[in-house]
Amino acid sequence: MNPWLEAFGWLGSILVVWSLTQARVLRFRWLNFVGAVLATAYNAIVGIWPFFAMNLAIALIDAYWLWRLHRTRHDDATYQVVEVEPDDAYLLHVLRTYADDIAGFSPGFAAVPAAGERRAAFLVQKGDETVGVVEIADEGGGTGVVLLDWVSRRFRDFTPGEFVYRESGIVAGKGFTRLVVPPTSRTDARYLTRVGFHLEDGVWSRATPALAS
Template sequence: MLEFNILGISVLEWIGYAASVLVLVSLTMTSIIKLRWYNLAGAILFSTYGFLIGSLPVGIMNFLIVCANIYNLKKMYGQKEDFKVIEIKDNDELLIHLLDYYKKDIGNFYPNFEKKEKQLGIFVLRNMAVAGIFIGTQEENELKIDLDYALPQYRDFKVGDYLYKSLKQSLSDHDIKSVYCYSTQMLKYMEKMGFEADKKDNKSIMKKNLN
């Protein structure tokens, strides 16, 4: 089976190439968890490749890397993290700095975002570090989401999950009953957060009722 060729390259060589690509991709990940998962997959293939070609040092070393990744992933998923939301005050200097620093990345998800006066804002803290920024415009009992941004290293859905579970209480002083957005770029994320497709002024929106 391993002698079988694909495009003139043996299956064994393809395993080596695939392992190299996975390890390389893992190094581009800003999320530590994603880095660990990709690196784990690459190390599994490299370990397999090493044993198949009879190179014990390669096989054993990558097997140990597999064990290290599994240990760290188990530790990450089992770690109890502390989340907290803080309402953003007008002209908050930290917000101004973060919006400027992540301006280009924010533009990839919210190309039309613009910070305006009288918007409601929330910082999501994760282990006392700012992990997410939420900004919206109140329209009576609804809130139009202008920005729901997780910093690159925190994109594992935990920030959004905590945000939307605590949003009703966080916005209790403003009598917000539902939140919605026009953006469909993050449809998978919105659906995971409990949003459903709806219509507003004959335009498609994603909406979530705050129960």
């Protein structure tokens, strides 16, 4: 057999297996799709029709889910924002469960607010699954500090935090006219840009439109 053709077949198999190790749903689908397409082509060339049919079916299923994931990634009907109290039992459970992962986003973040600290807390839900948490501290004068903007590993290729920032009146309704991200945050700059933050004098900030009267 042609060694290049054999390498082509092995590459498809490796990508399919590698995809199964991915926690991120979008990355899993893309790797699985590419691997299945390569395996489909390889099996068609060498005439292994049962595996051709199987991999073709996998590629078509992946293509459908990729289309659906991309179509709904900015859809208000797919993701919902639920405001909760900063000491809500379920919120604290989520923060404790993912404490190590959260520390990678916001070093020094404390799940329990300090005495006298005022916070707004929001869960981002996809159905009954919590895919993100946003917590904003009230610094007074209309300024809110984004203490946490965390996304679960499965949805890290998406931007569910955007629904908190763009939700009609949800941030302005808490009295915030400006949001800032503390310098200790490790939130990706590309994500901050996508959700409307701008870098000014070394500080990421975002204006919040006033509520319509």
